[in-house]
Amino acid sequence: MEKQWWKESVIYQIYPRSFKDSNGDGIGDIPGIISKLDYLKELGIDVVWLSPVYQSPNDDNGYDISDYRNIMDDFGTMEDWELLLKEMHGRGLKLIMDLVVNHSSDEHQWFMESKKSKDNPYRDYYIWRPGKEGKEPNNWQSTFSGSAWQYDETTEEYYLHIFSKKQPDLNWENPKLRQEVYDMMKFWLEKGIDGFRMDVINFISKVDGLPDAPNPDEKKYVSGSRFFMNGPRIHDYLQEMHKEALAEYNVMTVGEMPGVNVEQAKLYTDETRDEVNMVFQFEHVDLDSGPGGKWDLKPLKLTDLKQNFTKWQTGLQEIGWNSLYLNNHDQPRMVSRFGNDKQYRVESAKMLATFLHMLKGTPYIYQGEEIGMTNVRFDSIEDYKDIETLNMYDEKVNQNGEDPKKVMESIYVKGRDNARTPFQWDDSEHGGFTTGTPWIQVNSNYPEINASQAVLDEGSIFHYYRKLIKLRKEQPIIVHGRYDILLPEDENIYVYTRTLDAQKLLVILNFTEDEQSFPVPPDLHEMKSKVLISNYEPAQEYSSTIQLRPYEAIVYLLDMR
Missing domain, CATH: 3.90.400.10 (Oligo-1,6-glucosidase; Domain 2)
Structure with a gap:
């Protein structure tokens, strides 16, 4: 596999509406982002993925674009954006932009x-x-x-319109339309951006004739999805896009691809095929959904999570590349979902970060993850802003007469607004996000959970992320090592190794609030070892049995010589 800058990078996603407001109108903006670039530099990330900042009526928070070559008034001006790029490049940070071309706004x-x-x-x-x-x-x-x-x-x-009625789908069968898209991509590439995150890009090819979905269609996605996900000409379109727009620039691309499986992902990310560098797949964030889909809650089994991550790690080991994430602007906060956001918030946030950053692939950090921000519980549906959430509530409660309390529980667990509450900068009013009234309420726990406190505390989640990111730069094994799983049937601990040349990483993770023990396999006993990182101090010495404290994560670097 070739070395590439995007394999060695750590990417940080900014959701601009909720990151930092500079002018007191309650909406995050580009000057606000510029004011926090030193914070991102201190964290150590390499690349910022900026969620859409293009002109938009905001029916779906900027994913409904009315002008692809202009900046939304809420966020600032093109001059502001150009200054952002300049300030980022001046700090050695790269910028990737969102590309939303399955659909436009109906106001385009x-x-x-x-x-x-x-x-x-x-x-x-x-x-x-x-x-x-x-x-x-x-x-x-x-x-x-x-x-x-x-x-x-x-x-x-x-x-x-696969999404909102204000998001009509573009017709990719039309070569003129495709050329318009490539010209628009080159407009941004010429400005100097470093790549694209491509929104639902595997939806752009629809099945010929647009047939009815067999009713009822499989519930995992929506009716008809099998006819617009991974459609018949998707590879032709992506290869054409690469040739027409991307080939002459040293940029990275990541395709958001709901419904993609490992075999399809190999085709999309095979370096010889010139399509995309990596994909966002969604299988692991569907594991806690019942047969009724996203809002049908079911407990997550660790063995399911292991099986899924192992399938993707081994499936793309030789061909392709993984994106590593546990939350983003569309998913709930990872410490609330996969960890324990109460008693063991700090420990479990660090454990989950260790899990992700030691895997093979490019890690993505979603804003606020690095300080352990949590899900939110607003009192009323009136306080929620997300179109998906509001439509679902209306359908279930107002149209179908379901119990509002039960529906609200689903929203508390899975709603997209969990990720969209404003970034908690400090313990001043509104968490230091704005001097005005925020577009959506700040999580009430901002006095305890905020960036200024985290930066000052050497033992914080923030500084733990800094260590993880630094290790990635120092240890090629983290980027390039082979993944193997141990104890695949254990419901409490997740243990895997990474191997490169004469080195091995042993990654041991307790996913529970109880103490657990891990008997080290005899073939690993005798190796020279050192602790690479641990979320408890002092870290445990290497021995034949490792006793794990609640949500403990420990990584040993073993020398096989």
Whole structure:
């Protein structure tokens, strides 16, 4: 496998609306990000992935873009953005931008033209169909509830929207549309960005004829998903995109790909195929969902998590590359979901970070993860802002008469706003995020959990992340070593090794609040060892049996010579 800068990097995701507000309007902005670049530099990350800052009516928090070449007023100006890039590059930080081209906003100029008439030159930039027997063209469901089709009276036809009705899907069958996208990508690449995170990029190719989904379709995703995920021309489009837009730039690409499996991911990320460098897959964040999908809560079994991570680690060992994450702007906070955000918040946050950063692949840190920010419990549905959450609540409670308390419990566990509450900078009002009224409430635990406190405390989660990131720079085994799992059936501890040349890492993780013991296999006993990192001080000496404290993580570097 070739060495690449993006394999050795650690990436930090910024959700700009919630990161830092500079002007008191309650909305995070680009000057706010610039003011915190030294904090990111101190953390040690290499790359920032910036969630969308393009012009948008904000139906889906910026993932509905009305102008791909301009900055949203809420966030600042193009001059602000150019200064951000300059300030980042000056600190040795790279910037990757979000690319949202499965759909645009219905307020994009292309769509406004497209809906004027059936013979408008832009008509074919979107997916329009006549109805069938007075109903929608097919039975596909939107991922945000309801039909995936919206009727438009002007031309008496329906347009497809896999997401909100304000997010019409672009028609990738149209070569003109594809060229527009590549030109737009080059516009940003010429400005000097370092790559793209590609939003639901495996949705851009739909099955010919847009057939009805067999009813009921498999519940794991929405009705019709098998016809728009990983479609028939997806590899052609990605290879064309690489050739037309990306090939002449030394940039990284990561494709967000719901519903992708290991074999498909190998094709997408095989370095000889020129598609994308890595994918975001979602299998591990579906493990605590019941048959009814995301909002149908079920307890997570550690053996399921192990089996899943092991499948991806070994599957992409020789061909391809993994993205490593446990939370992002669409997922709940990882310490609340996979750890213990009460009594063992610090220990379990460090344990989960160790788990992720010692795996093979590129780690992604979501803003606030490095200080152990937690899920939020707002009192009322009125306090929530996320369109997916609000649509689901309306459908379940107002339309289907389900128990509001039970529905709120699902939101507390899985809602996207868990990740979107403002970053907790200090213990001043609103956590130092804004001097105004924040667009969404700050989590009430900001006086105890905030960045200024974490930076001052050498034993904090923040400083533990700094150590993990530094180790990645110093130890090639963390980037390139082979992964193997031990004790795959154990429900309490996760143990794996990484091997490179004459070195081995032994990574031991207690996923419980009880003490556990790990008997070290005889073949590893006799090796010379040193503790690379541990979330308890003092760290345990290497011995034939390792006694683990609650949520303990310990990594030994073994010398096999």
